[in-house]
Amino acid sequence: MKPYQEMTKEELLEEKKQLDAEYRRYQMRGLQLDMSRGKPSAEQLDLSMEIMDVLHSGVDLACEDGTDCRNYGVLDGIHEAKVLIGDMIECHPDNIIIYGNSSLNIMYDTISRSMTHGVMGSTPWCKLDQVKFLCPVPGYDRHFTITEHFGIEMINVPMLETGPDMDMVEKLVAEDEAVKGIWCVPKYSNPQGITYSDETVRRFARLKPAARDFRIYWDNAYGVHHLYDIDQDNLVEIFAECKRAGNPDMVYKFCSTSKISFPGSGLAAIATSANNLEDIKKQLFVQTIGYDKVNQLRHVRFFKDIHGITEHMRKHADILRPKFEMILDLFDRELADRGVGSWYRPKGGYFICYEAMDNCAKEIVSKAKKAGVVMTPAGATFPYGKDPKDSVIRIAPTYPSLEDLEVATRIFVVCVKLVSIEKFLNN
């Protein structure tokens, strides 16, 4: 197939005619499809149904150390849950606090605490004239919503194939004391599916921030969310790397089982240094008596150990792989030669990211909507919802059935082509 750029006006018009007809045919079907939601499908949730059976009235609800999980107590999580989550994120159980059901909530609370009480004795951020966060883009909209909510200025940092542009990160962090953090989804990133390279992680660990309360907000949301059994990305464990580099307090690692067991009914955790943990626990003690230990126990009894999680994630992969491969194969066949956009081929995570030609994303999303396909709003993956090039579109393949997803992807491809051709025709 010829790239559109090399086509004559007549060829483009002929192609457009055919695509218009195809688009109309889809519109006539009155479809209602959704590729916007980064949530597991019912089929995936069914994989975890037996977690509902491991605890019942005939079972002892006590921890290995005898703690009655039904009663008050244990601020930072039961030990066996720390071991399980620790193995999952490659951290020692002593460096972990198990929270409630949402890692987003932990991140929010972490920023909120820094606003009102600072970080390990630093000036509370609400007393400062300016607080800034670095935001690798495209990124996770919910991160940006938190920082925007607290009036924190967000600075875009481009994502490269190896992770965030580290030249820029190193410079901004070293020069500006107002820069207090950076949002990272280091593995199978949302939305591009990029895993930070070894060098990127090592450079992160060796940052020389001007602000002593600068922290890396390491949201390892997709740490075990591989699509393949052998062909997996590997991420250097950052906390150990920070310790080696003499920066043990510089990172907060966040994770959850939301996309492992049940979203909303899973476990969320933070892993960080002893100094940070002490700082956090001082505040956490004021905030709560403790989180849901019965649900912690439920997860431990269901998964048993990290091997149980690995086996479980294989089943998720079996459901997700065909969905990702269908989209990527269709893109390869239909779009690769056209010169109208690019994408990565993620080996895990929850998203595929289509980077269209400049000034096309909004129009593609809008066109798809008119044919019954809901996409994540263009711009959503950028701070303040503003994609400066209007080119990034996030695709969430997990929730729809493979059949629906294929129709939705075909419609999306037609929309990409049509909007791109119109650009060429108008230039």
Next chain:
Amino acid sequence: MKPYQEMTKEELLEEKKQLDAEYRRYQMRGLQLDMSRGKPSAEQLDLSMEIMDVLHSGVDLACEDGTDCRNYGVLDGIHEAKVLIGDMIECHPDNIIIYGNSSLNIMYDTISRSMTHGVMGSTPWCKLDQVKFLCPVPGYDRHFTITEHFGIEMINVPMLETGPDMDMVEKLVAEDEAVKGIWCVPKYSNPQGITYSDETVRRFARLKPAARDFRIYWDNAYGVHHLYDIDQDNLVEIFAECKRAGNPDMVYKFCSTSKISFPGSGLAAIATSANNLEDIKKQLFVQTIGYDKVNQLRHVRFFKDIHGITEHMRKHADILRPKFEMILDLFDRELADRGVGSWYRPKGGYFICYEAMDNCAKEIVSKAKKAGVVMTPAGATFPYGKDPKDSVIRIAPTYPSLEDLEVATRIFVVCVKLVSIEKFLNN
């Protein structure tokens, strides 16, 4: 029995001699008893074990409206949980947000949000020179810990038999714009077991605060925690009362099922006006995708309706009543005529409060400890841990067995008598 005040020095010394001997005998037993913890006993927790059976892999985990409780979504709680909690706290389901497992956490988050974002558009409290809270005393230490954590100045307001001293509350609230809230445990109060009178609630609803972001923090922790089936305290429902008085936005009601099902694994909720809810949800949307809906469903399926909760609380009462009555009867027999302190006779809740002679509480608690009985630290029921008269001692009868509790109470009575006699001898 003669009041100690009317005894001669010789009589006091003779009494002291006998008490000293009794105290020694207890000490020799090397006991380890605990009357400090306001938590349910294992026997009480056993009452809820069947809540672990209502959901299992063979059961549909969908709400009445079809929502899959296993997946993301529903920020403010599933409808049927709002109905259940609404009936429990006499509020319309539309006025309720179901949170996670801890009402303390909701209260913390409420204050934290007010610090960083104000209340319905008011100046964020962290930008103000001074923020003050009224604290009816004695009260719940965890409330005071939250306000202290945020640097909020706490002003003691004496508790009367009818609730907080409303003359003082009305005056302080009306005169000082820095007064932004008051902590209330309006029913079977912690620690005295007082229920606010109808007049007190009506005066609360008719407060004329100088600060438009003043709110009543109404922690109805013991709303259904009666000891008796007929002989119950009645609390006027404050939200309806506030609406009648033209102050619909003035109250936040907090509650949880922590002492109904399992502490740490229950449901917590806030009830308040539509305006307040809108303000809260704007922030809550940033903080989380949603709370544990599976656990919400579990509670609904277990209790079914408010009648289910009432029946369940009867079983709790059957376990708690003998404990409360044993202590109160022993106090009546051993202490009532001595003129060395006073207490209320709560009809519900989790505590009994012994108000000793001035400057005696610390010494009594310390003496009890040396005989193997742990009490809540003297002062804990006051802001900053400072009981100005050093007279209040909180007694938590729920956790120990009746047998242990009786021994502990007898030791406590001996300690009260000994410390009081020493006071009389030294004056």
